[in-house]
Amino acid sequence: GEDVEQSLFLSVREGDSSVINCTYTDSSSTYLYWYKQEPGAGLQLLTYIFSNMDMKQDQRLTVLLNKKDKHLSLRIADTQTGDSAIYFCAALSSNTGKLIFGQGTTLQVKP
Amino acid sequence: DGGITQSPKYLFRKEGQNVTLSCEQNLNHDAMYWYRQDPGQGLRLIYYSQIVNDFQKGDIAEGYSVSREKKESFPLTVTSAQKNPTAFYLCASSRGTSGSTSTDTQYFGPGTRLTVL
Numbered sequence: 001g002e003d004v005e006q007s008l009f010l011s012v013r014e015g016d017s018s019v020i021n022c023t024y025t026d027s028s029s030t031y032l033y034w035y036k037q038e039p040g041a042g043l044q045l046l047t048y049i050f051s052n053m054d055m056k057q058d059q060r061l062t063v064l065l066n067k068k069d070k071h072l073s074l075r076i077a078d079t080q081t082g083d084s085a086i087y088f089c090a091a092l093s094s095n096t097g098k099l100i101f102g103q104g105t106t107l108q109v110k111p
Numbered sequence: 112d113g114g115i116t117q118s119p120k121y122l123f124r125k126e127g128q129n130v131t132l133s134c135e136q137n138l139n140h141d142a143m144y145w146y147r148q149d150p151g152q153g154l155r156l157i158y159y160s161q162i163v164n165d166f167q168k169g170d171i172a173e174g175y176s177v178s179r180e181k182k183e184s185f186p187l188t189v190t191s192a193q194k195n196p197t198a199f200y201l202c203a204s205s206r207g208t209s210g211s212t213s214t215d216t217q218y219f220g221p222g223t224r225l226t227v228l
Contacts (some may be wrong), residue, residue, distance in 0.1 A: 008151070031212060043219040092210060093210055
């Protein structure tokens, strides 16, 4: 079945770059998303990439997609304490129209 | 100010009671969704609706019910049949549901935390 996997935890120092990785299984995935969730809040859409793109940059965020390996990454440059949150990767299936979520990566930013 | 609102933010329920969670959007989106989030897990789809007066079961629909009488509103009822209802519930909406365009991008509300006493 469709599955999305992420590592559960990442800790970085303020000012460093953070890289959060994600793998997915559904080769029919058309769009891949990154959402951010702060404690007690809903999911905030950060960015997304279409499956025929390799890279997308948006200010401090860079998304890299390796479609052959079904691997997605989110790089946050100059990580700040305000970036501390849970980051969810999600893949949109063209077969079902459903969004499949990973279990989330908790990013801890140390001052 | 467009967006998705959910109420209440916190909800407490006694065992055996039904409770209804509200979700409203003013984005003019056709599709709406309900997800359940448990600690350390991703989101699981409960129900979704692609158009008014129509809805489909998601992956974990047992013990839940929904209605879609208006485009803006998609309330979720957690029934007494739901064995483990304590969770964080998230509502989302999107313009489309084709599975192949950016109009399928889902936007989320702030969530409702339900606790069974």
